[in-house]
Amino acid sequence: MIQFDNVVKTFGNRHAVDQVTFRVDEPQMVGVIGRSGAGKSTLLRMINRLTPATSGQILFEGTDILSLNGSAKRRWQRDCAMVFQQFNLVPRLDVVTNVMLGRLNAQSTLKSMFNIFSAEDVRNALAALDRLGIAQEATKRAEELSGGQQQRVAIARALMQDPHLVLADEPIASLDPMNAKIVMDALREIHERDNKVVICNLHTLDTARNYCDRVIGMRDGKIVFDGAPELLTTDVAREIYGADENFNEAATSTAIESPDLSVRRKDPAGAMTPVAVAAV
Numbered sequence: 001m002i003q004f005d006n007v008v009k010t011f012g013n014r015h016a017v018d019q020v021t022f023r024v025d026e027p028q029m030v031g032v033i034g035r036s037g038a039g040k041s042t043l044l045r046m047i048n049r050l051t052p053a054t055s056g057q058i059l060f061e062g063t064d065i066l067s068l069n070g071s072a073k074r075r076w077q078r079d080c081a082m083v084f085q086q087f088n089l090v091p092r093l094d095v096v097t098n099v100m101l102g103r104l105n106a107q108s109t110l111k112s113m114f115n116i117f118s119a120e121d122v123r124n125a126l127a128a129l130d131r132l133g134i135a136q137e138a139t140k141r142a143e144e145l146s147g148g149q150q151q152r153v154a155i156a157r158a159l160m161q162d163p164h165l166v167l168a169d170e171p172i173a174s175l176d177p178m179n180a181k182i183v184m185d186a187l188r189e190i191h192e193r194d195n196k197v198v199i200c201n202l203h204t205l206d207t208a209r210n211y212c213d214r215v216i217g218m219r220d221g222k223i224v225f226d227g228a229p230e231l232l233t234t235d236v237a238r239e240i241y242g243a244d245e246n247f248n249e250a251a252t253s254t255a256i257e258s259p260d261l262s263v264r265r266k267d268p269a270g271a272m273t274p275v276a277v278a279a280v
């Protein structure tokens with residue numbers, strides 16, 4: 001599916017992402033963790049070409065996405081939907097229009113300029129909002145919604161893109177624990193029901209452990225851990241976060257109540273397996 005080969009991103013003489021190589025070969029929910037400045041956002045932003053890579057290759061199903069230009073690049077950006085920490089909605093527009101903006105790259109420039117959407121777009125947007133449990137807010141302005149509701153609108157907008165993969169850059173960093181759980185549950189549901197790759201930057205270890213099939217740990221731009229959440233011991237976490245023996249996991253906790261993934265996480269063959277034996 002997606003493959004990184006020796007990807008580097010430098011800002012001046014600083015390596016934000018340093019020789020990163022990994023591949024995701026099946027629809028997985030991948031959590032990327034690491035302390036602030038480790039390179040998580042830069043990694044994600046290179047996938048959808050918001051940040052240009054300095055060198056290396058990113059392949060999606062064999063296509064070198066770093067060399068895409070013009071309409072091919074726009075099509076790719078539609079195919080990998082991005083969810084941001086700050087939601088990136090248009091505050092004064094109503095919710096349903098915000099969701100339909102996910103279709104923009106799929107329509108003509110003229111239609112895009114005037115926000116002209118078809119009846120089918122409206123139906124699909126309402127269905128996406130319904131799936132996220134907020135269809136009743138469709139006619140409100142985005143700015144009238146709580147943070148958690150706005151993030152669900154942003155996820156509905158991502159769904160409108162019918163993406164190949166969903167990239168979420170610290171989607172719960174601005175949310176309280178209850179809304180964080182709703183948003184993480186929604187991302188997990190998209191992964192499971194639609195069989196999508198979801199790559200999610202997370203600040204907190206417990207969220208990565210609870211929701212992800214695979215965790216990538218970054219430190220100083222490099223991948224220092226790549227494995228199943230069960231392998232993410234305190235010692236490994238210490239290495240990722242660069243903390244000494246006084247490292248306290250609670251400092252990276254959001255206290256989200258754990259979902260019961262024991263009956264949900266899939267093995268590579270698609271069969272359900274308990275968390276303890278789930279493979280990367």
Ligand SMILES: Nc1ncnc2c1ncn2[C@@H]1O[C@H](COP(=O)(O)OP(=O)(O)OP(=O)(O)O)[C@@H](O)[C@H]1O
Pocket residue numbers: 011014015016034035036037038039040041042043
């Ligand atoms: N546009 C930029 N210009 C210069 N330096 C940048 C830019 N974007 C990121 N960096 C630097 O690259 C490094 C990695 O940043 P990045 O935002 O990817 O880290 P992060 O792990 O996502 O951090 P956080 O969790 O705080 O968002 C940092 O040292 C950062 O200062």
